[in-house]
Amino acid sequence: MRVTVAGIDVRDIRFPTSRELHGSDAMNPDPDYSAAYVVLRTEAGEGHGFCFTIGRGNEVCAAAIHAHAPLIVGREIDLDDLGEFSRRLTGDSQLRWLGPEKGASHMAVAALVNAAFDLAATVAGKPLWKLLSDYSPEQIVDLVDWRYLTDALTPAEALDLLKSRAAGRADREAQLLATGYPAYTTTPGWLGYTDDKLVRLAREAVADGFTQIKLKVGADLDADLRRMALARDAVGPDIRIAVDANQRWDVEQAIEWVERLAPYDPWWIEEPTSPDDILGHAAIRRAVAPVKVATGEHTHNRVMFKQLLQAGAVDMVQLDACRVGGVTENVAILLLAARFGVPVCPHAGGVGLCELVQHLSMFDYVAVSGSVENRVIEYVDHLHEHFADPVRIVDGHYVAPTAPGMSARMLPESLAAYSYPDGAAWRTGAADGFAPGDEVAR
Amino acid sequence: MRVTVAGIDVRDIRFPTSRELHGSDAMNPDPDYSAAYVVLRTEAGEGHGFCFTIGRGNEVCAAAIHAHAPLIVGREIDLDDLGEFSRRLTGDSQLRWLGPEKGASHMAVAALVNAAFDLAATVAGKPLWKLLSDYSPEQIVDLVDWRYLTDALTPAEALDLLKSRAAGRADREAQLLATGYPAYTTTPGWLGYTDDKLVRLAREAVADGFTQIKLKVGADLDADLRRMALARDAVGPDIRIAVDANQRWDVEQAIEWVERLAPYDPWWIEEPTSPDDILGHAAIRRAVAPVKVATGEHTHNRVMFKQLLQAGAVDMVQLDACRVGGVTENVAILLLAARFGVPVCPHAGGVGLCELVQHLSMFDYVAVSGSVENRVIEYVDHLHEHFADPVRIVDGHYVAPTAPGMSARMLPESLAAYSYPDGAAWRTGAADGFAPGDEVAR
Numbered sequence: 001m002r003v004t005v006a007g008i009d010v011r012d013i014r015f016p017t018s019r020e021l022h023g024s025d026a027m028n029p030d031p032d033y034s035a036a037y038v039v040l041r042t043e044a045g046e047g048h049g050f051c052f053t054i055g056r057g058n059e060v061c062a063a064a065i066h067a068h069a070p071l072i073v074g075r076e077i078d079l080d081d082l083g084e085f086s087r088r089l090t091g092d093s094q095l096r097w098l099g100p101e102k103g104a105s106h107m108a109v110a111a112l113v114n115a116a117f118d119l120a121a122t123v124a125g126k127p128l129w130k131l132l133s134d135y136s137p138e139q140i141v142d143l144v145d146w147r148y149l150t151d152a153l154t155p156a157e158a159l160d161l162l163k164s165r166a167a168g169r170a171d172r173e174a175q176l177l178a179t180g181y182p183a184y185t186t187t188p189g190w191l192g193y194t195d196d197k198l199v200r201l202a203r204e205a206v207a208d209g210f211t212q213i214k215l216k217v218g219a220d221l222d223a224d225l226r227r228m229a230l231a232r233d234a235v236g237p238d239i240r241i242a243v244d245a246n247q248r249w250d251v252e253q254a255i256e257w258v259e260r261l262a263p264y265d266p267w268w269i270e271e272p273t274s275p276d277d278i279l280g281h282a283a284i285r286r287a288v289a290p291v292k293v294a295t296g297e298h299t300h301n302r303v304m305f306k307q308l309l310q311a312g313a314v315d316m317v318q319l320d321a322c323r324v325g326g327v328t329e330n331v332a333i334l335l336l337a338a339r340f341g342v343p344v345c346p347h348a349g350g351v352g353l354c355e356l357v358q359h360l361s362m363f364d365y366v367a368v369s370g371s372v373e374n375r376v377i378e379y380v381d382h383l384h385e386h387f388a389d390p391v392r393i394v395d396g397h398y399v400a401p402t403a404p405g406m407s408a409r410m411l412p413e414s415l416a417a418y419s420y421p422d423g424a425a426w427r428t429g430a431a432d433g434f435a436p437g438d439e440v441a442r
Numbered sequence: 443m444r445v446t447v448a449g450i451d452v453r454d455i456r457f458p459t460s461r462e463l464h465g466s467d468a469m470n471p472d473p474d475y476s477a478a479y480v481v482l483r484t485e486a487g488e489g490h491g492f493c494f495t496i497g498r499g500n501e502v503c504a505a506a507i508h509a510h511a512p513l514i515v516g517r518e519i520d521l522d523d524l525g526e527f528s529r530r531l532t533g534d535s536q537l538r539w540l541g542p543e544k545g546a547s548h549m550a551v552a553a554l555v556n557a558a559f560d561l562a563a564t565v566a567g568k569p570l571w572k573l574l575s576d577y578s579p580e581q582i583v584d585l586v587d588w589r590y591l592t593d594a595l596t597p598a599e600a601l602d603l604l605k606s607r608a609a610g611r612a613d614r615e616a617q618l619l620a621t622g623y624p625a626y627t628t629t630p631g632w633l634g635y636t637d638d639k640l641v642r643l644a645r646e647a648v649a650d651g652f653t654q655i656k657l658k659v660g661a662d663l664d665a666d667l668r669r670m671a672l673a674r675d676a677v678g679p680d681i682r683i684a685v686d687a688n689q690r691w692d693v694e695q696a697i698e699w700v701e702r703l704a705p706y707d708p709w710w711i712e713e714p715t716s717p718d719d720i721l722g723h724a725a726i727r728r729a730v731a732p733v734k735v736a737t738g739e740h741t742h743n744r745v746m747f748k749q750l751l752q753a754g755a756v757d758m759v760q761l762d763a764c765r766v767g768g769v770t771e772n773v774a775i776l777l778l779a780a781r782f783g784v785p786v787c788p789h790a791g792g793v794g795l796c797e798l799v800q801h802l803s804m805f806d807y808v809a810v811s812g813s814v815e816n817r818v819i820e821y822v823d824h825l826h827e828h829f830a831d832p833v834r835i836v837d838g839h840y841v842a843p844t845a846p847g848m849s850a851r852m853l854p855e856s857l858a859a860y861s862y863p864d865g866a867a868w869r870t871g872a873a874d875g876f877a878p879g880d881e882v883a884r
Contacts, residue, residue, distance in 0.1 A: 028535045055536035056509060057547060063505040064546065067498060093470045094498035100689070100717065100740060103545010104506065105499060148716040151693040151725070247542070251593040274590040275542065276745040278720060279752055283593070298542060303718040310721055 001079045001123065003042040005072050008112075010065050011037040012058050013050070013410070014420040015351060015383060024192035026218035027246040028054055033351040033383060034420070036061035036108070037410065040072070040115045044079075047119025048409045051107035051322040052350045058420065064108035067095060072112065079120040083143040086113050086328035090145065102300040106325055113326025114356065118406040128327070128406040129362035133173065137162035140367070144332040145302075152306045153339045161338055165370045172366045180397030181361055182372055183379040184212035184242065186349055188231070191216045195230055202234040209396035212240035212267065212376055218248035221257060228264040240267035247271045247298070251280045255287040268292035268316060275299055281313035294318050297347035301325070302332045309340040316374070320347045321356035327406075330360050338369045349380035354391045355407035358398045386414035443521045443565065445484040447514050450554075453479040454504050455852065456497060456862040457793060457825060466634035468660035469688040470496055475793040475825060476862070478503035478550070479852065482514070482557045486521075489561025490851045493549035493764040494792045500862065506550035509537060514554065521562040525585040528555050528770035532587065544742040548767055555768025556798065560848040570769070570848040571804035575615065579604035582809070586774040587744075594748045595781045603780055607812045614808045622839030623803055624814055625821040626654035626684065628791055630673070633658045637672055644676040651838035654682035654709065654818055660690035663699060670706040682709035689713045689740070693722045697729040710734035710758060717741055723755035736760050739789035743767070744774040751782040758816070762789045763798035769848075772802050780811045791822035796833045797849035800840045828856035 018030035031054035040047040051061050068089055077085050089109045090101055098105035121128040132140070140162055141155050185208075188201035198215075205213050215231055217224040224243075231241055243266045249257060254272035261269075269291055273280045275298035285293040296318030299305055305324075308314045317337045319330050337344045344364055346357035354377070361377050369375070377398055384390035388409040392399040401407055417424045460472035473496035482489040493503050510531055519527050531551045532543055540547035563570040574582070582604055583597050627650075630643035640657075647655050657673055659666040666685075673683055685708045691699060696714035703711075711733055715722045717740035727735040738760030741747055747766075750756045759779045761772050779786045786806055788799035796819070803819050811817070819840055826832035830851040834841040843849050859866045 027538070031536065031539075053536070054539045056512070056534065057506070057537045057540045060502065060506045060509050060540060060547060064499070064502045067502050070498070092498065094473065094496050096469070097473075097496045098499045098502060098546045098549070102718075102742065104540045104547055105502060105545060107540070148692060148719060148722070151722060250590060274745045276544075276743065277590060277749065279749050280590070280593060280745075300544065301718065303716045303722075307719065307721050 001044070002076045003044045003079060003119070004076050005074065006041045006043070007073055008065070008069055009039040009041065010062050011415060012062050012420045013037050013415060013418050014055060014058060014426070015418055016425060017382070018055070024190045025216040025244065025246040026191060026248040029192075031055060034058040035351050036065055036111060037415065038065050038111045038115050040112070040119055042077070042119065044123050045119060047115040047117070047122070049111045049113070049115030049118055049326070049406070050352060050408065051111040052353055057104070060104045061107050061111070064098075064104045065111055067105070068108060068112055077116055079116070079123060081142070082113070082116050082120060083145070083328055085116050086143070086325060087145050089113065090325055101325060106300060107322060110322035110324065110326040113328055114322060114406060114408060117327045118408045122405040125404045127401045127403060128359040129366070129400065132331070132359070132363040133169065133366040137166065140331060143328045144335065145328065148303045149306060149332065149336070152310055153336055157339065158335045161335065162367065165367060168370055169366055172370060176362055176365060176400050180394060180399045181358065181365065182376045183210065183393055183396055183398050184214060184240070184376040185210050185379045185381075186214040187381050188213050189215035191219055195227065198227055199230050199234045202231050206235050206239055211396060212242060214242040214244055214270070214378070216246065217243045217261070218245035218257070221260060224261065228261055228266070232264045237265070242266065242268045242270060242294070244270035245272050247274055249273050251277070251283055254284050258284075258288040258291055262291060266291050268294040270294045270318065271297070276304070278304070278307045278311050278313050281308065282311045285313055285315065292316060294345065296320065297323060299323070302329050302336065305333045306336055309336055309342060314342060316345045317342055318345055318347045319357070319360065321353055321360065327360070334360065334364045334368045343374045344369070345376050346378060348378040349382065351383045352387060352408065352410070354379055354384070355387055355389070358391060358401065359406055362400055386410050386418070443486070444518045445486045445521060445561070446518050447516065448483045448485070449515055450507070450511055451481040451483065452504050452507050453857055454500050454862045455479050455492070455857060455860050456500060456868070457860055458867060459824070460497070466632045467658040467686065467688040468633060468690040471634070473497060476500040477793050478507055478553055479857065480507050480553045480557050482554070482561055484519070484561065486565050487561060489557040489559070489564070491553045491555070491557025491560055491768070491848075492794060492850065493553040494795055499546070502546045503549050503553070506540075506546045507553055509547070510550060510554055519558055521558070521565060523584070524555070524558050524562060525587070525770055527558050528585070528767060529587050531555065532767055543767060548742060549764060552764035552766065552768040555770055556764060556848060556850060559769045560850045564847040567846045569843045569845060570801040571808070571842065574773070574801070574805040575611065575808040579608065582773060585770045586777065587770065590745045591748060591774065591778070594752055595778055599781065600777045603777065604809065607809060610812055611808055614812060618804055618807060618842050622836060622841045623800065623807065624818045625652065625835055625838055625840050626656060626682070626818040627652045627821045627823075628656040629823050630655050631657035631686075633661055637669065640669060641672050641676045644673050648677050648681055653838060654684060656684040656686055656712070656820070658688065659685045659703070660687035660699070663702060666703060670703055670708070674706045679707070684708065684710045684712060684736070686712035687714050689716055691715050693719070693725055696726050700726075700730045700733055704733060708733050710736040712736045712760070713739070718746070720746070720749045720753050720755050723750065724753045727755055727757065734758060736787065738762065739765060741765070744771050744778065747775045748778055751778055751784060756784060758787045759784055760787055760789045761799070761802065763795055763802065769802070776802065776806045776810045785816045786811070787818050788820060790820040791824065793825045794829060794850065794852070796821055796826070797829055797831070800833060800843065801848055804842055828852050828860070
């Protein structure tokens, strides 16, 4: 089905989360969770999408979305061939210079591609995970931009992989609808929280049915050892505790720090060093096994994920819904991970990331990897109230969404209140002497 | 010396180069060479800097420069400690999310850091290459953000390296002033040029004293073989001919294509595949030797250069003056290249890139690598007339600039005429029916 884009609306949406130290970690002490938000307007309805930032610079992503308007407005989108739409955006020779396929311009592509998929799923009357799962293997392969991938995976090999998974699709879909998709929670582990709050939230997580939690580490070794001991004591030996350094360390430092934490049995070390350092992650993984290495929320495109897998640098692939170029590039990453047999455990949290990534993992289970073994979607209990179709967590699992679309739509009143800098939430903050990112004592 | 930044002025400057197919290659058929240009205003004078784009999206880089204003305006810069200024810009936790250290936000950092060095060199009354060459080894090491580098090079090792080069500094400086720095020219080789123009320009290059030229390849193998044969015939066996695929190929395709071109003795293959594909470049290099592999103009930061060197993926490091975070990060890259014994052959061309990178190579020769063996700076004869201190080429060499600063300042009348979209050059174009990037038949 072909639709014509009448126009795009771009909004700079920011939540003053730094006031409560939600989301504080070793590299990001005071984020204001934000979204550069876009609406594609067509005769068939609207598609909503966004990319996620942590405050300052959200306006740069908004400008980057605007920069793509000449490729979109007044032109057609084939909702059955969104690979073409995606390649149109990433293939513009002049805009490509800003990346290629990285940074603010690529995050803008993510917002636009996700919006197109939100529209396609809405028009189809299906949640996105179901729309993708109902695609033929050929349709799925056609979503991917295969440039730079064929030394690791060819379209023909991807087709074979998808066909080999076709038999169990219906059973897995029924299983998904019955039990949901496993989640883990980062809620207890923010660096800005007190020890008491950490212990209380860790116990609550176990009581709520989670079998994995995550702690932020990397700012202070003694504090990390103390917090890790408290958390392990609170949850017992059978709950997995992942730790996340948010890129804080050099390679040698990462190895030494993880060795110190090892007595508390960390499940994985996440972002131990620069997200660009493929060889560094591989060296760390060799040194810290059996502790697993996870990364991906800042891995900027499929070429980087390809190399992380080729180099044996990761045990878990943590794709992000809007760091890479949206659904199409994430399909490529799911296929690569399946080819290498590495589980995908998406990054979420922030604002709206849980809503988006659940669709990717559920599609992965039904149609690509066919497994939930060692696979969990991150969950953080922030800001879901601003969405029209918020995630639902039951007994430590994401409930499969059934409403049409990508769960990407914020409520109109939230869009109004959190528009930056003129929304009510920011006008009030200014009156109180608040400014984004600088008002909270560490 | 500490100065206070009274304000920054940001300009969107674009040249309608696509009208003449200057700069056309296999991935960039119709660039409009552009600069997101910034002026730092202080009580000690102005610093000018810019990052380079090829048209659409230049406004995104301008927005990204603006986004850093709160870190700069009304605050001090220590012109003797620009490492601090650089780390202040790259270290902002919220802006860092747009990268980290990549894409439009990092190009904005480049513009700002280069502007600060332009100011520092102007205040010191020295060309930048001389300012840096007169720094002590300790001062040079302090410019670098060492995070993520220490598994390849520590500050102490860098200090030893620089001290080992100290003895010959004066002799090399005298040599540089006497003979300049070797250049090669890309002028003959743009894909949009006719065969006749290619042959004529190749012969002119040799007559002008160049010992290396470069041809764009990668769009059509038969055409490449024909053009390579014509070029080899025109320049004879002793002139080096580099070829540049501008990221066009997958890994296997690159290997096959270069093997077909091998009978014409290409000196290096540049950007054979994705600039992010470290492992791919390493595989290509192993396969195509003795043809050399060069890359770097899209390599987005020091962590990627570190890995290209660790993996043995490149024979030449082609740093860019304003893709990575400006002078400070390029000092890191020069040190890494020297540590691995790999020559640096900077990317230039575009608008103003020749003016900037000459300072980096000349500093490299005097104080870091101490050698010009197999080292050449790219030269393209476009748009120099818009600069107050344009490069000068004599007998195939860059003449060492002697005017204070980084040669970064465009003429006021050029800034006015090429401001986008309101400058005279664009108003005329619009009246003629021209629009950027879409008016020229391929």
